[in-house]
Amino acid sequence: MIWLIGNKGMLGTELSLALDQRGLAHTGTDREVDITDPAALHRFVEQQAKSTPLSWIINCAAYTAVDKAEDDRDTCRRLNVDGPGNIACAAGKIGARVLHISTDYVFNGKGTRPYREDDPTDPIGMYGLSKRDGEAAVFAHSNAAYIIRSAWMYGRYGNNFVSTMLRLMAGRDTVRVVNNQRGSPTWANDLANIAADLILRSDRGDLPYGIYHYTNGGDITWFEFAKEIYVQGRALGLLLRDCAVIPCTSAEYPAKVARPAYSVLDKSKIQRALGMPLSPWDTSLRKYLETCVR
Numbered sequence: 001m002i003w004l005i006g007n008k009g010m011l012g013t014e015l016s017l018a019l020d021q022r023g024l025a026h027t028g029t030d031r032e033v034d035i036t037d038p039a040a041l042h043r044f045v046e047q048q049a050k051s052t053p054l055s056w057i058i059n060c061a062a063y064t065a066v067d068k069a070e071d072d073r074d075t076c077r078r079l080n081v082d083g084p085g086n087i088a089c090a091a092g093k094i095g096a097r098v099l100h101i102s103t104d105y106v107f108n109g110k111g112t113r114p115y116r117e118d119d120p121t122d123p124i125g126m127y128g129l130s131k132r133d134g135e136a137a138v139f140a141h142s143n144a145a146y147i148i149r150s151a152w153m154y155g156r157y158g159n160n161f162v163s164t165m166l167r168l169m170a171g172r173d174t175v176r177v178v179n180n181q182r183g184s185p186t187w188a189n190d191l192a193n194i195a196a197d198l199i200l201r202s203d204r205g206d207l208p209y210g211i212y213h214y215t216n217g218g219d220i221t222w223f224e225f226a227k228e229i230y231v232q233g234r235a236l237g238l239l240l241r242d243c244a245v246i247p248c249t250s251a252e253y254p255a256k257v258a259r260p261a262y263s264v265l266d267k268s269k270i271q272r273a274l275g276m277p278l279s280p281w282d283t284s285l286r287k288y289l290e291t292c293v294r
């Protein structure tokens, strides 16, 4: 039995569906079992042991508000460092495997080629720092853990860049979008399917524990992403009026905390491990937008 934590979030909801599709038995919780409370996690594990013991714990719960994290450091650390540590500890006690989700924000963004799993981390803000320390907390408490680092995620079940762009483009004549940050978008549905496949592969006994990078294929700037959202949104009838997409720099669009300038992840390790091609970012965007038409 799989315990999916954070099952009401953007990724957690998709993962719940991906597990269903593969017939993988799972039970899900969100805020009602607080990951910062080790006793609450323990109670859930004990309760579950009376019916079907847990063989996996997947953690999709996190503090994801990148700017807010700078003023809310304690809450951010409790959720992103203590939480994963508590989960890994609970899993270790019952011999369950762990799948935890992390981020490109563990890197400083000064790289010039896609980041590999073993490249040195050097986060530039509180969110990235907490996620980096959360990775360490997982491995400190579990010797049977996988971490998937992903980036630029969007999907049906949460606020994200694509939903924001569609909303702004529907009501404005122009939108200005940063053109000096490069990365790779990830459709939450694709990441959920990869995570579910990773579990199946691990259950077959031939997948080494450790960190894996996954995003959609290709790399672009936020401006290029916005332009494609506009083009595809117009073609699918999701956007009914003209809107000019204008490039700007991050200096012209100040945020509380700097974003990595370059956060492309090298996905060759997970591709080799799972033996599948990466879905190109624009193909996945189209598939996602088609689900918005229906």
Ligand SMILES: NC(=O)c1ccc[n+]([C@@H]2O[C@H](COP(=O)([O-])OP(=O)(O)OC[C@H]3O[C@@H](n4cnc5c(N)ncnc54)[C@H](OP(=O)(O)O)[C@@H]3O)[C@@H](O)[C@H]2O)c1
Pocket: 005, 006, 007, 008, 009, 010, 011, 012, 029, 030, 031, 032, 033, 034, 035, 036, 059, 060, 061, 062, 063, 064, 079, 101, 102, 103, 104, 131, 149, 150, 151, 152, 153, 154, 157, 158
């Ligand atoms: N979004 C991205 O672009 C992105 C990129 C790379 C990696 N990631 C990582 O991917 C993972 C999933 O992200 P997401 O965007 O799907 O997150 P999300 O939509 O914010 O989902 C997180 C879920 O955790 C719940 N939660 C909050 N505090 C909790 C607690 N104390 N105990 C239990 N559950 C709690 C949240 O509830 P509330 O909604 O009520 O707070 C929410 O349902 C995270 O690890 C994130 O760091 C995200």
